Amino acid sequence: MTETKKPYHHGDLREKLLSAATNLIADGGVDNLSIRKLADKVGVSRTAPYHHFKDKNELLCAIAEQGFYQQDQIVRAISTQKTDLPAAELFEEYVLTYIRFANENSETYDLMYGRDIWKAGQPTESLKAISKNCFKLWLEWITVLQAEGVFESNHPPLRIAQSSWAALHGLCRLFNDGVYINQDDVDEIAKTTVEILIKKTS
């Protein structure tokens, strides 16, 4: 998280830009973030940010990167704190936390997994690295859970990891994008999803 190059004059322009940009996105979405508005907010000229981020895409990638870091922290806390929970319940806890994160940081989540960066733009190498790592962790956990009998063993763990994550992601997006609107339902749908995903033990 420490930067290799500290800006000369302003002192910590890069950091200030990042936090201000995150704020702008938090209230108003990515559309609310323009380089010029951002520069204005921080108190520099329109093109000053271009000395710290090659272009808008790189700025967005940097924000998304922070998001991954943050999400990783939150989610990692579960497995270390709730060690007494049985595997299946820990999984449910994870899912609910994941969805809550997506819900509370909806605009960041949008950036992290949205087309703005991954399709329309170009993901930074470091962004690719951290996101790939996040999925790797997920895959490893799924592998363990499958060995423990939480998931069926008739599919390779990679496929289960992919389709289960897609299920989570889809739910997040539908709420996030305003297609599903009733926020009260989110927990119940999430729990239904979990129960469908895990092995039936009846």
Add this chain to the structure above:
Amino acid sequence: MTETKKPYHHGDLREKLLSAATNLIADGGVDNLSIRKLADKVGVSRTAPYHHFKDKNELLCAIAEQGFYQQDQIVRAISTQKTDLPAAELFEEYVLTYIRFANENSETYDLMYGRDIWKAGQPTESLKAISKNCFKLWLEWITVLQAEGVFESNHPPLRIAQSSWAALHGLCRLFNDGVYINQDDVDEIAKTTVEILIKKTS
């Protein structure tokens, strides 16, 4: 699909705008569609489109609406053509077709279920109507399938409809947005998803 008002001078500006807009979106995404470029392509002045669509949002809604209509047609064809298939296999067929549609019309799909319209913009009444109808059909089918034993009966059909659709949607989006990149995997992941969703009959 027939319009109530035919434009005076141009003859069928509205239709031409719609199809040209759909083309622009098809190659280059929503970002590639600007009112001005569109007007230029059709051969009218920059503001001519505003006499047929209140603003860009309404144009996007109209395109999305066509998408829903199209998707409905494609998907409806399955249940009428393959009447001999057992319910579970018909469901798989549906899922694969749905995903294929999302894949082949990725930009339209993006519009249909994306934040551009539902969160950032404002969905038209007619768009809300047709999309709601699509989900209603899905829900009704899920209800039938549950009664037939394809799905577990320990959850209300609404919840199953919501979470299963979310699973599909998530898969579509991950490929659509360039997060999942290996297109060869899509069918296999889809089949895994289906097998996870439906009731185990071992």
Add this chain to the structure above:
DNA sequence: AATCAATCTTGACAGTGTCAAAATTGATTA
């Protein structure tokens, strides 16, 4: 033939991302 309203165009305004060139300034070297 005159009127009207739907349609289309021209002009304008406030935004946007980003490039090129000039200005500032802290640190480094002579």
Add this chain to the structure above:
DNA sequence: TAATCAATTTTGACACTGTCAAGATTGATT
């Protein structure tokens, strides 16, 4: 200490964007 250098910031410019207001065109209606 003074001169040089390179990192940083600014100003100016360009080509875009959506959309509003006002005027021009024109088919249909009276």
